[in-house]
Amino acid sequence: PRPAGKRKGGKSAARPAKGAGKPAAPAAEKGGARPAAKGDKSAAAEDLFRFVISGQYDADGGAAGPARKAKPVRELSAEDDAPKLHKVLAEGGLGSRREMEELILQGRVSVNGLPAHIGQRILPTDQVRVNGKLIHRRVTTKPPRVLLYHKPAGEIVSQSDPEGRPTVFDSLPRLKTAKWVAVGRLDFNTEGLLIFTTSGDIANRFMHPRYGVEREYAVRTLGELAEADRQRLLHGIQLDDGQANFLRIVDGGGEGVNHWYHVALTEGRNREVRRMFEAVGLTVSRLIRTRYGQFLLPRGLKRGRWQELEPEEVRAMMAAIGLKAPAKQAGAPKGATKVGGRKQREQAAIEGRPMATGMDGLPRFNKEGGRGGANRGQPDPMQTSMGYITAPTLLTSHTGRFAAGVSMPQQPGMRGPAGGG
Incomplete structure (x- = not known):
């Protein structure tokens, strides 16, 4: 590499x-x-x-x-412990669970040649097809x-x-x-x-x-946050899509018109951090997520x-x-067949x-x-x-x-x- x-x-x-x-x-x-x-x-x-x-x-x-x-490192394969069908498809990376449920309801998924249904559990020997294409599952x-x-x-x-x-x-x-x-x-x-x-x-x-x-952000604003507005942001401020508040606001100082704040919250609504500062009259000029x-x-x-x-x-x-x-797998089971030799595995x-x-x-x-x-x-x-x-x-x-x-x-x-x- x-x-x-x-x-x-x-x-x-x-x-x-x-x-x-x-x-x-x-x-x-x-x-x-x-x-x-x-x-x-x-x-x-x-x-x-x-x-x-x-x-x-x-x-x-x-x-x-x-x-x-x-x-x-390796490619992902789906878990094989008799889980539900939509979980198998989602964990296989084909989309979210909701998207997989929609595919099942639309009749695009079959198990062993029969139409699949919501909640169906899948065994290692089952053949699962999406749009007629076989899904290869590996333990x-x-x-x-x-x-x-x-x-x-x-x-x-x-x-x-x-x-x-x-x-x-x-x-x-x-x-x-x-x-x-x-x-x-x-x-x-x-x-x-x-x-x-x-x-x-x-x-x-x-x-x-x-x-x-929690999510934490470094927020740079044009102007300094007044203490009264800081308390409003901590106790809750009304936005178009409901009330929002920060868990913490730490003053990071700044130079000239630019001022930094270290904030934390537990939501991720659309442009939420920017809208909260805008609600108290401050424009966010830079926003960096530092922790999730x-x-x-x-x-x-x-x-x-x-x-x-x-x-x-x-x-x-x-x-x-x-x-x-x-x-965690302790080792290959007795009698298990190895796929490929050392060189093939190293090449893969x-x-x-x-x-x-x-x-x-x-x-x-x-x-x-x-x-x-x-x-x-x-x-x-x-x-x-x-x-x-x-x-x-x-x-x-x-x-x-x-x-x-x-x-x-x-x-x-x-x-x-x-x-x-």
Whole structure:
């Protein structure tokens, strides 16, 4: 594997070419992905905030350490413990559980040649087809995949954009049949930490309001917040879509008309942070998400690049948020047939699969241009002669916009993709 590539005609790559992953990450104590004790996490979050509002953040392209190489990691396969059908399809990366339920209701899914139904449980011997295409399922002990991405300003969190603007998905490693799910969104001009996963369950645990997962932002405003307005923002302020409040507001100082604040909240409504400050007469001139739940924006992760958690780190994270992770496999069962020899396995490991880095803070960088994986022979069941299901037809889509799968649905009344920033 090689370190991050270069943008054509430039000296360094702020963003990778479409489908190419990028490196990442320093030690965990400097803002890596390792969950920490509450006191340590607060100190690390404050240290990260100070770094973000300093000039060094922009000078380093959002990072604070040199890139180092590492090994590639695996492709995702679905769990095989007799789960429900819509979960099998969603965990296989074909879309969200709700989207899979819709496919089942539309009669597009069959099990052993018979129409599938909602709530149906799937055994290892069952043959599942979507739009007539067989879904190859493999027994696996590997957990879902999780990426931490440093979103730059000027990218949208959507599979495609009618205006042709860059999307965050252009920078992620490509999956043959799986689909990256964005854990929440950030609007076009907001930057910072964005989490991606192939698991709808993980995304739901982070995003759903009932779990109260905290988000922290560094907010730069034009003007200083009066104490009376600060109290209003802490106790609750009325917005068009309901009441909202910050959990904490810490004054970060500033120069001239610019002033920084470190804020925390447990929601991710469309442009919520910006609208809250606008409600007290302040314009947000810059917005950077520095923390989401237990994850801090890694100090060594440059803008437009991602780092991946190791399987053990994903298992630990799933346990921490109350999800069951696939059990760790002790070894191959007696009489099991090995698929391929050592050379074949080593070759498969370097054929362009994404790189990993983990909660231990040791960076493992992805290979540029990586794609494909263990399931590369499986046809994409969401691909039809007219394009991807639920995506615009070929007459209205841009070439290559839907290579990653089903497009994410927009919220009613929203003009284009937007985020919680």
